Amino acid sequence: MQIRTVTPADESDWSDLYRGYRAFYALPDDDTAVLTTWSWVSRGEHGLTGLVAVDDAQRVIGLANLRRFARPSSASTGLYLDDLFTAADARGQGVATALLQEAAALAGREGATVVRWITAADNSRARQVYDRSAVATPWVTYDMRPALD
Template sequence: MQIRKPEPADFAAWSALYEGYAGFYGVTQTEEMRARVWSWVHDPGHEVEALVAEQAGQVLGLAHFRAFARPLSASTGGFLDDLFVDPGARGSGVAAALIAGVEAEGRRRGWTVIRWITAETNYRARGLYDQVSTRTPWVTYDLKL
């Protein structure tokens, strides 16, 4: 399995995965929205970056991440925004490989933490997350604008 930055030829596979991710969380997402995120991923000036997992020429998973400032510790961390694996490839190590890829990027850049959130009911993913990271006691809030 290869973890790498997505290439223009990956758009269709990435788009199908990202549509599946949105569906998993019950989020309405349009083709225009996916096109916007794809443009961010390929814009070196934008904060959002991506990795894909490829095996035997097939893109099986995606991860979107970005740096964030940590003023209290005067450091920079990484935030893993989206992680999704093709349902047919789940349990094969794709998610762990993508997390490891983001971790490697973070270590290379001197980040002090990789942070992410998931749904309380995302039990299968949480099983992996509990193995590779530490669950925090923090509660998340959204202030809708």
């Protein structure tokens, strides 16, 4: 397995995996969302970097989408892991761990002070991997809708 940044040739495999990610989280099937996210990730828009895990046959078997964010309280920067997903037939083979390790290496190369992410409380399989790679925080996440005039 190789971990690397996305290339234009990855679009089809990446899109299939990203659709699987969206389905896992019960998000609506939305080709526009997949295409828009691919555009951002593949072009590095919004500070995004797309990582992929590729098997020996050059098939994309995992993805990680990371973006940079400022950390005013520590006057530093971090990487936020927006999405991490592994193909069903590649689970249990260390794909997610390898992607997390590359995210940590990227953060180190860039001088970031943290790699941060959220996951669903009931995502027990992923949380087993995450607990081996990181420390769960005590913070609670909130979402607020924008005000409409």
